[in-house]
Amino acid sequence: MKFSILTLFPNMISSYLGESIMKRALEKNQVEVEIIDIRNFATSPQKQVDDYQFGGGRGMVLMIEPLVKAIRSVETKDSLKILLTPQGKTWNQKIAREFNLSKEHIILIAGHYEGFDERILNYIDMEVSIGDFIITGGELAALVIIDSLIRITPGVIDDSSHEQESFENDLLDFPVYTKPLNFEGFQVPEVLTSGHHKNIQNFREEAALLKTIKQRPDIIVENNLSDYQKTIYKKIKMKGDK
Missing domain, CATH: 3.40.1280.10 (SPOUT methyltransferase, trefoil knot domain)
Structure with a gap:
């Protein structure tokens, strides 16, 4: 180009x-x-x-x-x-x-x-x-x-460095952390140090979805969500309808 x-x-x-x-x-x-x-x-x-x-x-x-x-x-x-x-x-x-x-x-x-x-x-x-x-x-x-x-x-x-960035998947990026584990009482989520890759993936998918719902709900395209995110999203919408 x-x-x-x-x-x-x-x-x-x-x-x-x-x-x-x-x-x-x-x-x-x-x-x-x-x-x-x-x-x-x-x-x-x-x-x-x-x-x-x-x-x-x-x-x-x-x-x-x-x-x-x-x-x-x-x-x-x-x-x-x-x-x-x-x-x-x-x-x-x-x-x-x-x-x-x-x-x-x-x-x-x-x-x-x-x-x-x-x-x-x-x-x-x-x-x-x-x-x-x-x-x-x-x-x-x-x-x-x-x-x-x-x-x-x-x-x-x-x-892989930009596939998960904000707006790439009609979502904001998931939160990221580094050392130290505890800074002035603010802890890194335990799941990220667990070594359990599936749980970490679920945490990131959920965190990205929740951040987007809170800050930029206008960019969400439900059909582009993962199956796990769709399940969470539907539960949140059902709560909101009550």
Whole structure:
């Protein structure tokens, strides 16, 4: 999979990609990332890429011409062009999985200032948001999307490391613990040190289900639960109906 990031602040991207899982994936050529400086496509000697908005109003707007030139410098017939905006479709693990399987080249366009010239919508395929909040620029959103896609790229990390993560099975992750066994009176559940693998599995399945019911009941898909979880879930629903 290849990513092309169009940005006004390349260093914000490169510093993050030089660490941890992202760095290893790039070094092993499991993914490819190119960072495109939008300013290189400015048409003025001053490298201006923004201007005042027509009709008045506060804030500078990114100009259409440098953006389109930057897109055209990297796009192919297989490219998916994503504009990172607050009004876009909210990114989630399901979309990440779909894109990881079906997209070979993703162009991420990171905005800044007051926003984009609206005509950019004629040159992109979709708008994506990482949540209902405002951040200074699209660079962080681009990194969030790249991170979520790279970590599920085959071979980047062991499949078993992310198969049980939150949202992978329409559930939140089960709680995890490490040393010491007792910290200020807070104990690690005994079952986890019992060595009884079936009981440990049951504990984790139940804990993941109960956490999701408490914190994110909206993401539960009953048909995707294990048989053990379905039994627990039905009992909880029966109690709630009484």
